[in-house]
Amino acid sequence: MQKVYLMTPGPTPVPDDIRLAEAKPIIHHRTKEFVEIFERATEDLKSIFKTQNIVLTFLSSGTGAMEGAVVNMLSPGDKALCIMGGKFGERWGEICQAYGIEVIPLNVEWGDYARPEDVEKILDQHRDIKAVFTTLCETSTGTLFPIKEYGEIIRGRENTLLIVDAISGLGACDIRTDEWSVDICVSGSQKGLMLPPGLAFASVSGKAWKFAETSKCPKYYFDFKKQGKALEKKSPTAYTPGVSLVVALNKALSILKEEGIDNTLERHAKLARATREAVRLLGLTLFSKNPANAVTAINVPPGIDGGALKNTLDKKYGIKVAGGQAQLKGKIIRIAHLGYMGEFDVITAISALELSLKDLGYEVSLGKGVAKAMEILK
């Protein structure tokens, strides 16, 4: 018998109350009962996104809402600046290319983030860029991007939108959609919101709705205007919503509301700090130059096989962490402290990391990192 601990940056563990909410008998979606549930969820989502804008809900993984953001705002031939410093930044570029958008890439080294002045320089060079696509927390590198600073640059430019992938960031890293002038903020259910995969969200600003009027990319299910109209008419979605997931979402949002979004962010900040400090004390280094509070990316130390480390954590100790993606495969491991996570999850992860490193021949005095984590968490 082995107890399993899911510590990946999505999907994340789902609390029992939320799983039970999802298990309730199906109700029909064109009923007053469901419309009320849906509207409450939509309202509560706004407070997590820190926005007064409409938040649309789709039945897809997070990438669906990313695709929706591209196809509803732009037309083939339009120019977009895609900030790329990891797998998910690159995804924006791939989606744009799939729809014939001309991509101006801003490539940063993986583990780093784009400097606001570099964003500004490109926008000044290409006055016709219609949208800047970026990522709040680049999950593949564990890096936080300075959305507030990007917002200050884009705010005054009437012909340019700021579109942010906050799929792993929402609920762990602060995102102030309205205050930071984020036109579209995209997220998904299976990360900070503590739900199973299957729902995607997009907040849409007034400025973004104007872009939707002229966009000529093909679209059908992810048509924001159609979904927005349905929400207005209390329909509440154009097509069958993920009824059970929405009921579960309502439960998740009531749990988060009770904690208070800023307390939720503070909890993540503390768990992240404890993880980072413990790891450093073990003589390991962090991969990211600007670590996000959702996930910690750790460099696999020289002489240790990254695949073997991930495997030992998994097979011997039941700790599911993520490895590196693409060129980082075998080079980093990523421990999430995202969503339904508390002090003892971090302590468990650090102790298993110590044991696994020791098993693989790395010099470690057992309990050293754990003691540091406890000191920070107490």
Ligand SMILES: *Cc1c(COP(=O)(O)O)cnc(C)c1O
């Ligand atoms: C998980 C994740 C995605 C992808 O979401 P899916 O739900 O797998 O489509 C996109 N961006 C970031 C930053 C993520 O962490």
